[in-house]
Amino acid sequence: MSDRGKKIFLALSIIIPFLVYCIYYYGIMIKNAPYRFKDMESVVLKYGIGDSLINQFDSKTGNYQYVNTRDSLVKTNVKLTKDDLLYLHHKAVELGFWDFPKQIIGNDTLASKKAPHFYLEFKYKEKSKTMLFDVSYNQKPKLREAAEQLIKLVQKTITDAADRGLVK
Known part of the structure; x- marks a missing residue:
């Protein structure tokens, strides 16, 4: 050879x-993989000032309630498409949502009670991932930015679905 x-x-x-x-x-x-899109069931978003998470959305039922600019509680039904859920799933993967801690809360309790809080949950068949985010959190800027970006994406997706005329 x-x-x-x-x-x-x-x-x-x-x-x-x-x-x-x-x-x-x-x-x-x-x-x-523990978080596969084919096992995804729903996305839940709740937000409000302090402990009052009065604004709520659940993609499984489509129930969406929020406080409008006139301080009135508006209840509607918004259905997300499979493409919307796929987009949110991929963005969550891209931003590292699975590695986020369960609570991203600021140290200052007084500021924390007056700051907006967001609860985000991605539900899958066997697992679910939750996050409670406090806007007054300032310890890890990259984590804060990623959490804010994911929440804004979920809110924008809900708003876009409502604007598409999927509101019943």
């Missing part, structure tokens, strides 16, 4: 098993 043949044989005996192992390992890992 020539010197070139030996090098090719050595490369193939290392590279091919490594590639097969990677495909096998990561294939199982992706298949058994």
